Each structure stands twice: as C-alpha cells, then as structure tokens.
Amino acid sequence: MTPILEVDRLSLHYRTRFGGRIHAVDDVSFTLQKGEILGIAGESGCGKTTLVSGLMGLLIPPLHRTTGAVRIAGRDILGLTPDEARRTVLGREVSMIPQGALNSLNPTRKVKDLAADVIRSHDERADRSAIHDRLRERFTKIGLDADAVLDAYPVQLPAGTKQRVVIGISTLLNPKIVIADEPSSALDVSTQKAVIRLLFDLLDEGIVSSMIFITHELSLLRHVSSRIAVMYAGQIVELGTTEQVIFDGRQPYTRALMGSMLSAEPGQKARKPVAIEGAPPYLGQELHGCRFAPRCPVAKPDCAGRDQVLREVKNHWVRCHHAE
Amino acid sequence: MPSDSLCFEANHLSRAFGHGRRRRLAVNDATFTIREREIVSLVGQSGCGKTVLAKMLLRLEKPTSGQLLFRGRPIDAAADPREHWRQVQAVFQDPYAAFNQFFSIRSQLKAAFHLFPQRPSEREMEERVDQALLAVNIRPPDIEGKYPFELSGGQMQRMLLARIFILRPQVLIADEPTSMVDACSRAGILEYLMKLKEELQMTIVFVTHDIGLAYYVSDRIFILHEGQIVEQGTPDAVTQSPTSPVTRQLLDDIPSLHREWIGRAPRA
Numbered sequence: 001m002t003p004i005l006e007v008d009r010l011s012l013h014y015r016t017r018f019g020g021r022i023h024a025v026d027d028v029s030f031t032l033q034k035g036e037i038l039g040i041a042g043e044s045g046c047g048k049t050t051l052v053s054g055l056m057g058l059l060i061p062p063l064h065r066t067t068g069a070v071r072i073a074g075r076d077i078l079g080l081t082p083d084e085a086r087r088t089v090l091g092r093e094v095s096m097i098p099q100g101a102l103n104s105l106n107p108t109r110k111v112k113d114l115a116a117d118v119i120r121s122h123d124e125r126a127d128r129s130a131i132h133d134r135l136r137e138r139f140t141k142i143g144l145d146a147d148a149v150l151d152a153y154p155v156q157l158p159a160g161t162k163q164r165v166v167i168g169i170s171t172l173l174n175p176k177i178v179i180a181d182e183p184s185s186a187l188d189v190s191t192q193k194a195v196i197r198l199l200f201d202l203l204d205e206g207i208v209s210s211m212i213f214i215t216h217e218l219s220l221l222r223h224v225s226s227r228i229a230v231m232y233a234g235q236i237v238e239l240g241t242t243e244q245v246i247f248d249g250r251q252p253y254t255r256a257l258m259g260s261m262l263s264a265e266p267g268q269k270a271r272k273p274v275a276i277e278g279a280p281p282y283l284g285q286e287l288h289g290c291r292f293a294p295r296c297p298v299a300k301p302d303c304a305g306r307d308q309v310l311r312e313v314k315n316h317w318v319r320c321h322h323a324e
Numbered sequence: 325m326p327s328d329s330l331c332f333e334a335n336h337l338s339r340a341f342g343h344g345r346r347r348r349l350a351v352n353d354a355t356f357t358i359r360e361r362e363i364v365s366l367v368g369q370s371g372c373g374k375t376v377l378a379k380m381l382l383r384l385e386k387p388t389s390g391q392l393l394f395r396g397r398p399i400d401a402a403a404d405p406r407e408h409w410r411q412v413q414a415v416f417q418d419p420y421a422a423f424n425q426f427f428s429i430r431s432q433l434k435a436a437f438h439l440f441p442q443r444p445s446e447r448e449m450e451e452r453v454d455q456a457l458l459a460v461n462i463r464p465p466d467i468e469g470k471y472p473f474e475l476s477g478g479q480m481q482r483m484l485l486a487r488i489f490i491l492r493p494q495v496l497i498a499d500e501p502t503s504m505v506d507a508c509s510r511a512g513i514l515e516y517l518m519k520l521k522e523e524l525q526m527t528i529v530f531v532t533h534d535i536g537l538a539y540y541v542s543d544r545i546f547i548l549h550e551g552q553i554v555e556q557g558t559p560d561a562v563t564q565s566p567t568s569p570v571t572r573q574l575l576d577d578i579p580s581l582h583r584e585w586i587g588r589a590p591r592a
C-alpha cells in the first residue's frame with residue numbers, strides 16, 4: 001500500500017540573522033499509513049514543531065529546506081511556494097492543530113467568522129447561509145452547542161470548548177492528515193480525555209484519515225498512537241510500535257525519557273523521576289558522533305567519535321550502535 | 325520542612341465575576357492555610373478557579389468577600405502593592421505573553437535584576453543568567469541573540485523559570501509552570517527548584533492540572549472544583565484514599581501506562 005505521507009531524508013534549517021544555520025531537523029524519514037496515528041515524542045526544542053512546518057509545506061523564511069522531500073500521495077509538497085502550499089495543501093491535505101491552540105484564535109472575531117474564513121479561503125463563492133449550515137452541522141457533529149458557540153468570541157469559551165473549536169475549525173475541509181502539536185498538554189486530564197475522544201471520532205467518522213500526534217507525554221501516546229517516533233536533537237532516534245518503544249525501548253534516550261516520567265499512581269512516589277543531566281547539543285554547529293553521548297548513562301568510549309545511523313534492532317529502528 | 329507559622333491564611337474567601345443573573349463565583353468560600361516553607365498544589369479542571377485564587381494570593385485580584393492574610397496581615401491593607409510583590413513572585417501560565425516580543429531573551433532575563441534594591445556587577449549578572457539557564461536545561465548559546473518568537477513553546481516556558489531562578493523569591497506562585505515542558509527537563513527543573521527551596525526556605529504554591537507533578541512535589545494538595553476546595557490533604561492521602569468524587573474522577577482520568585484509559589486500543 002502506498003503511504004499517505006512519506007518523509008524522505010528531510011533536513012530543515014533556520015537561517016540566523018548572523019548568517020549561521022540552526023539545523024532543527026536532520027535526516028528524518030518515516031511514512032504514515034491511511035488510518036494510522038503516529039506519535040512523535042521528544043524533549044522541547046528537539047525539532048518537532050519545525051518538522052510540522054515541513055510536513056505542511058510551509059517553509060517560510062528563516063526556515064529552509066536543506067535536503068530531502070515530503071511527499072503526499074506521491075507529490076513533493078516542498079517544491080511548492082508557501083502560497084501554493086496554502087492553497088492546495090493546507091486544510092485539505094494536511095491540517096494542524098497548533099501548539100498553544102487555546103490562544104491561537106483571533107480574540108476580536110466571533111467563532112463563526114473565524115470558521116467561515118477557512119471555508120471561503122478555499123471556496124470564494126460559498127454563500128453565507130450555505131456556510132452557516134455547514135458550520136452548524138459540523139460543530140454539532142463534534143459535540144458542540146453549535147448556535148451558542150458559533151456566536152461567541154473565543155475568550156468567552158472554557159478551555160475544553162475552545163480546544164474543540166480549534167479542532168473543529170482545522171478539520172472543516174476534511175484534511176487527509178491532521179497534525180496535533182501538543183493538543184492537550186495545557187488541559188487538565190479530564191478535558192484532555194474528551195479532546196482525544198474527539199480526535200478518535202474524527203477518524204471513525206472518516207472526516208480525517210490519519211493523524212500525527214505530538215506530545216512529550218509517553219503515557220498518553222500509549223493510548224493514542226500505534227507507532228512512536230522518538231526525536232532527539234533534530235533526529236529520529238527510535239521508531240517502532242507503541243509497545244516496542246514504551247515497554248521495550250532500545251535507545252538509551254528513549255529509556256531516559258521513560259525514567260523521567262512523573263506518575264500519581266499508588267506506589268510510584270518511591271520511584272523518583274530521573275532527570276537526564278546536561279542539555280541537548282546546540283544545533284547551530286556541525287555535530288559529530290552520537291548526539292546523546294555527553295548525557296548518555298551507558299555511553300562507551302567509542303560513542304562520541306562515531307556518527308549514529310538508524311538500524312534495525314528487535315524489529316524496529318534504533319539510532320545507537322550499542323543497542324541490542 | 326514546613327514551619328508552624330503561617331504564610332497565607334484564607335477565611336471564607338470568595339471572588340465573584342459578573343452581575344445579576346450572570347454573577348458567578350470563580351472562587352467560592354475557600355478556607356485554608358499555607359505554612360511558611362510549605363509546598364501546596366492547587367489542582368483541578370480548567371476553569372475551576374485556580375488562577376483566580378492564585379491571583380488573589382498575588383494581590384492581582386481582589387476578594388469580593390472573606391479575608392486573606394499574608395504573614396498575619398490582611399493583604400489588601402498593604403499600602404504599596406510592590407511591597408507584596410517583592411516578597412511574592414509569580415510564574416504565569418502563558419510564557420509568550422510574559423515576555424516582550426521586541427527585546428532579546430537575554431536582555432529580558434537580565435532585566436530581572438532591576439527588581440533588586442542593589443544590582444550586582446555586570447559580570448555577576450551574566451554569570452547568574454548563565455547559571456539559571458543551565459538550571460532549566462538550556463545552553464546559553466541556544467538563546468544568544470534570540471527573541472521570544474524564535475524559541476519553542478517549552479523553551480519559552482523555561483525562560484520564565486529561569487527568571488525565577490534569578491530572582492530567588494521567598495514565596496513563589498507558579499501557575500502551570502511546566503505544562504509545555506517535556507518530562508526530562510521537567511524532572512531536572514523540579515530537582516533544581518527543590519534544591520533552591522531548601523536553600524532559600526521558599527514557600528511555593530503550584531497551580532497545575534498535572535497531578536503527577538503535584539503528587540511528587542507537594543506537602544499538601546488542594547483539589548478545586550467549581551470554585552470550591554473540595555479536598556485538602558497530603559499527596560498520599562489525596563491520591564490513595566480520596567474522599568471526594570471529584571478527586572476520584574481526576575485520578576481516573578490520568579492516562580496510565582498500566583491500565584485501560586479510553587476504552588479502545590490505539591489504531592493500527
């Protein structure tokens with residue numbers, strides 16, 4: 001089966017004002033199948049949001065492609081101008097629920113106007129009442145009190161409702177792929193659960209066909225995604241099924257991530273979360289050798305000098321030549 | 325160890341918004357104490373009143389009724405609010421809003437020293453900024469010459485924490501300080517915060533929806549629901565023998581690695 005999305009050795013960089021480059025995404029490859037939810041996890045600043053910009057074809061300076069391709073149904077969307085991408089990719093092919101979505105809605109406009117803009121941006125001739133009917137139908141379908149919500153300003157809505165509205169608006173055009181960037185980390189656990197239910201419903205109803213779910217909460221991915229890619233310093237360091245990555249992670253960084261989780265479950269308090277000493281490397285310089293080596297609890301003398309590649313270990317992909 | 329003297333004392337504290345039929349109590353009849361050197365977490369669903377309560381502790385929101393004492397004196401009696409803010413510092417929810425988009429991060433971190441009666445030497449300021457950055461797991465070159473919009477969400481939130489590490493306040497109100505921070509950095513930040521707390525004998529009020537965080541750092545947890553404190557107790561008591569159905573629901577909704585959560589398997 002051809003995948004719905006194919007990321008092929010993608011590297012992206014930001015140009016700095018001082019003429020330097022920040023290599024925020026480095027040699028990332030993966031595929032997304034129809035119906036699948038792929039989880040992406042990793043420390044903040046590791047390149048997740050930058051990767052998302054690439055997946056939407058939105059290379060807006062200072063962000064540039066270094067090498068590689070992002071193909072949707074075979075077409076490389078990074079060859080498009082941002083304008084073409086906005087017209088033909090955004091909203092229809094790929095849509096994003098942004099990080100900090102709760103504040104992403106323009107506070108000076110009513111929800112119905114914000115939503116109508118999305119429809120008009122792709123269908124200039126749509127008339128008012130047709131748009132309104134369509135919005136009502138969709139908002140009702142995703143469990144909102146459509147009339148009240150459409151007529152409200154974003155600030156008047158509670159956090160959970162606002163998040164639903166953001167999701168409703170970003171999926172109005174039935175995009176094939178939805179990318180959720182930390183959609184629930186600003187929400188309490190109960191609201192979070194409701195938001196995840198909604199995302200599942202969108203898949204079940206065929207409104208969207210696949211999803212990429214970005215979060216730093218591995219315990220959440222356990223219930224959401226079928227596969228997980230763990231990123232570190234711009235690269236994928238482990239890629240496998242959710243079971244493999246969470247319960248049988250082979251890359252030392254993945255294991256460290258697991259060890260740093262906080263849990264309120266009975267008996268867990270004795271298990272102190274372990275921080276990983278040090279910080280990830282600065283991505284504005286050439287990096288050689290294993291990027292995790294300075295912080296890796298099981299580093300060997302040969303690690304710092306040896307560039308790491310993804311290789312197969314226990315039926316999944318691991319970037320560590322000592323993993324077995 | 326928390327001491328016996330009280331940092332905050334609230335008696336039947338309420339805060340209403342709106343008038344007539346639209347009047348709603350954001351905080352409803354809250355009675356509690358927070359001791360010096362204690363860590364208390366306010367936990368609850370979004371909209372339950374955590375931020376409003378925290379703002380009252382900070383003197384940013386006025387109670388509509390009830391009494392709130394800080395170190396034995398009514399908060400609203402203090403002549404100059406800045407006096408209160410010198411003692412009580414805050415980290416607020418939205419990191420992007422807290423920094424000015426037009427100034428470099430580093431200059432804004434250094435501006436924290438303006439709150440000190442005496443500014444340290446240029447070199448000491450630079451050193452203390454670097455130290456604070458490392459404490460929040462950021463390499464100084466990572467923010468060199470950068471402006472707020474050039475950082476990721478979690479990095480930005482850690483800048484707020486860095487500012488706290490520079491200010492070293494006696495009382496800290498932290499509203500969702502780590503909601504965008506990944507687990508690894510969070511563990512490191514908490515470790516540093518706990519060290520700082522010991523060193524400075526800080527009192528900390530955490531506002532959070534993250535029960536894991538509350539459970540791990542707090543001396544006591546207050547569970548809020550629709551403006552009311554429905555349960556107060558030690559982390560073990562609250563998580564292991566909750567008395568309120570609200571608490572039970574919250575605990576039940578935590579995604580756990582080890583039990584069913586949403587009633588369906590991840591999709592293949």
Ligand SMILES: Nc1ncnc2c1ncn2[C@@H]1O[C@H](COP(=O)(O)OP(=O)(O)OP(=O)(O)O)[C@@H](O)[C@H]1O
Nearest residue numbers: 159341342350368369370371372373374375376377
């Ligand atoms: N300035 C205000 N005017 C009117 N209502 C307000 C105001 N500030 C807060 N509220 C209301 O008070 C209630 C509590 O709000 P608060 O922001 O304290 O919730 P919270 O627990 O911090 O939620 P979150 O986790 O979303 O930040 C909400 O219903 C909110 O809409």
Ligand SMILES: Nc1ncnc2c1ncn2[C@@H]1O[C@H](COP(=O)(O)OP(=O)(O)O)[C@@H](O)[C@H]1O
Nearest residue numbers: 014022024044045046047048049050474475476
């Ligand atoms: N506009 C920008 N200019 C320069 N560097 C940036 C910009 N945006 C992000 N970065 C850097 O790129 C790296 C990855 O950022 P990001 O993709 O936002 O991380 P994440 O979403 O994983 O937290 C970080 O080191 C960040 O500081």
Ligand code: SF4
Nearest residue numbers: 290293296299303320
């Ligand atoms: S290559 Fe070496 S330093 Fe890198 S993750 Fe593996 S063991 Fe650790």
Ligand SMILES: [Mg+2]
Nearest residue numbers: 049099476477
């Ligand atoms: Mg991000």
Ligand SMILES: [Mg+2]
Nearest residue numbers: 374375417499
């Ligand atoms: Mg709040």
